Amino acid sequence: MQVFIATIAGQEAILREDESFHCTRVLRKKAGDKIVVINGRGFMSQAILTHLHDKKCVAVLDGSPLAGHHRHYFIHLCIAPTKHADRTEWMLEKCIELGLDAISFFTSGNSERVHLKHERMVKIAESAVKQSLQSTVPSISELVKFGDLLRLDGYDEKYIAHCNGGDKVDLKSLPFTDKRTIILIGPEGDFTPEEIPAAKAAGFKSLSLGENRLRTETAGLMVCAAAALR
Amino acid sequence: MQVFIATIAGQEAILREDESFHCTRVLRKKAGDKIVVINGRGFMSQAILTHLHDKKCVAVLDGSPLAGHHRHYFIHLCIAPTKHADRTEWMLEKCIELGLDAISFFTSGNSERVHLKHERMVKIAESAVKQSLQSTVPSISELVKFGDLLRLDGYDEKYIAHCNGGDKVDLKSLPFTDKRTIILIGPEGDFTPEEIPAAKAAGFKSLSLGENRLRTETAGLMVCAAAALR
Numbered sequence: 001m002q003v004f005i006a007t008i009a010g011q012e013a014i015l016r017e018d019e020s021f022h023c024t025r026v027l028r029k030k031a032g033d034k035i036v037v038i039n040g041r042g043f044m045s046q047a048i049l050t051h052l053h054d055k056k057c058v059a060v061l062d063g064s065p066l067a068g069h070h071r072h073y074f075i076h077l078c079i080a081p082t083k084h085a086d087r088t089e090w091m092l093e094k095c096i097e098l099g100l101d102a103i104s105f106f107t108s109g110n111s112e113r114v115h116l117k118h119e120r121m122v123k124i125a126e127s128a129v130k131q132s133l134q135s136t137v138p139s140i141s142e143l144v145k146f147g148d149l150l151r152l153d154g155y156d157e158k159y160i161a162h163c164n165g166g167d168k169v170d171l172k173s174l175p176f177t178d179k180r181t182i183i184l185i186g187p188e189g190d191f192t193p194e195e196i197p198a199a200k201a202a203g204f205k206s207l208s209l210g211e212n213r214l215r216t217e218t219a220g221l222m223v224c225a226a227a228a229l230r
Numbered sequence: 231m232q233v234f235i236a237t238i239a240g241q242e243a244i245l246r247e248d249e250s251f252h253c254t255r256v257l258r259k260k261a262g263d264k265i266v267v268i269n270g271r272g273f274m275s276q277a278i279l280t281h282l283h284d285k286k287c288v289a290v291l292d293g294s295p296l297a298g299h300h301r302h303y304f305i306h307l308c309i310a311p312t313k314h315a316d317r318t319e320w321m322l323e324k325c326i327e328l329g330l331d332a333i334s335f336f337t338s339g340n341s342e343r344v345h346l347k348h349e350r351m352v353k354i355a356e357s358a359v360k361q362s363l364q365s366t367v368p369s370i371s372e373l374v375k376f377g378d379l380l381r382l383d384g385y386d387e388k389y390i391a392h393c394n395g396g397d398k399v400d401l402k403s404l405p406f407t408d409k410r411t412i413i414l415i416g417p418e419g420d421f422t423p424e425e426i427p428a429a430k431a432a433g434f435k436s437l438s439l440g441e442n443r444l445r446t447e448t449a450g451l452m453v454c455a456a457a458a459l460r
Contacts, residue, residue: 090320097448132442172459210458212362218327225455228440229402 002027003130005137006037006047006059013037013047015057024054035059036066036133040126044135066135073176075227076102078149079220080187083112089124091217092140096128098224102139108146110189116143146195149184150202157181159207160199161219163190168208171222176230183207185219232257233360235367236267236277236289243267243277245287254284265289266296266363270356274365296365303406305457306332308379309450310417313342319354321447322370326358328454332369338376340419346373376425379414380432387411389437390429391449393420398438401452406460413437415449 006013023029031049038044044066047059081088107114121140129137156179209222236243245253253259259279267277274296277289311318337344351370359367386409439452
């Protein structure tokens with residue numbers, strides 16, 4: 001089942017330019033071939049290709065929309081990009097496969113990486129959404145500052161995962177279901193001693209991810225897996 | 231906290247040759263430096279370096295053994311190597327960080343990759359164990375055949391994760407705790423129509439990993455995360 005991102009207008013799906021190129025030049029699809037189209041915002045349908053052009057393919061929707069997988073939780077992961085970009089990219093792909101609604105990349109006091117190829121992240125995200133047969137592309141922020149995250153609101157559950165001591169909520173005990181949850185994960189050197197109390201003052205609770213020392217990107221994966229498995 | 235693999239003899243830890251090289255030439259440790267030693271089979275202790283040589287470093291154990299993280303489950307993951315080796319390697323690292331006791335790589339009817347660099351896998355595993363502050367290196371098999379897995383015994387729970395229809399047990403409902411669990415995950419093209427009934431005849435139950443279509447390596451991660459989060 002091959003999935004393409006398209007604009008839906010009535011019964012017609014117009015594949016995005018890059019998707020049209022992929023459809024015609026790489027996959028060499030023909031008129032009459034069945035595909036699946038998504039709009040990236042929750043719509044998914046089977047469709048039949050009617051018009052092929054490497055900049056604009058058109059397909060006609062075939063029957064009623066497919067029931068995309070509806071998640072019973074909303075998870076916003078805020079994570080510092082790792083020193084090596086490939087670790088962040090791999091994590092993004094996996095988190096989306098497991099289930100993720102929004103991701104914010106941020107820099108904090110101990111960040112070693114302060115640049116992010118946002119466009120590349122969006123490409124990876126779209127590809128993972130299609131691969132895993134989902135219909136919604138998560139929101140992916142440009143690189144923001146740690147302080148900006150503390151001003152976000154509209155969440156039921158707010159956590160900061162760090163390696164310092166003190167009372168912590170166990171990841172296993174988070175409710176997730178029917179909640180909007182935001183979780184902050186720091187860079188390789190963890191959050192600074194000033195950042196943790198700042199987050200607490202903004203209503204974030206300390207979160208424990210278990211006994212093993214996890215790399216930044218593994219911590220991100222673990223959080224998405226925990227939500228998906230609740 | 232830097233961790234090294236060593237042979238323990240009484241109160242002395244003799245670092246393995248490659249670890250000795252890393253200790254002296256890369257990390258440039260000196261006599262008197264504190265390190266952590268593991269034997270890869272559950273023993274962990276702080277130690278003080280006394281003798282440095284790039285082929286043989288010696289350290290003296292410092293106090294009582296550290297209480298390594300004891301898992302309350304045993305998970306044996308059997309997985310077909312992915313077409314691209316880097317995906318398998320990344321998965322191995324992540325599964326070990328999350329918690330894994332044994333991994334078997336196998337070939338089956340739809341396998342695209344039929345070679346495995348076993349020595350490289352062991353290196354990745356050891357590195358992940360040290361990174362995540364664990365003391366036991368999981369058992370890693372050479373590449374075996376699918377049929378060999380069906381003859382393994384000594385498990386309380388046996389599952390095969392596949393994309394075919396039929397009744398399935400949900401990953402979320404697996405007990406894990408105090409159980410020896412073995413889970414089979416197929417290659418990119420899934421198991422063949424003959425392999426699934428063969429596994430069932432050998433006592434494996436069908437397992438569902440959820441609604442999203444997961445890549446092989448993501449399925450492996452999901453299983454280890456589920457065990458760690460139980």
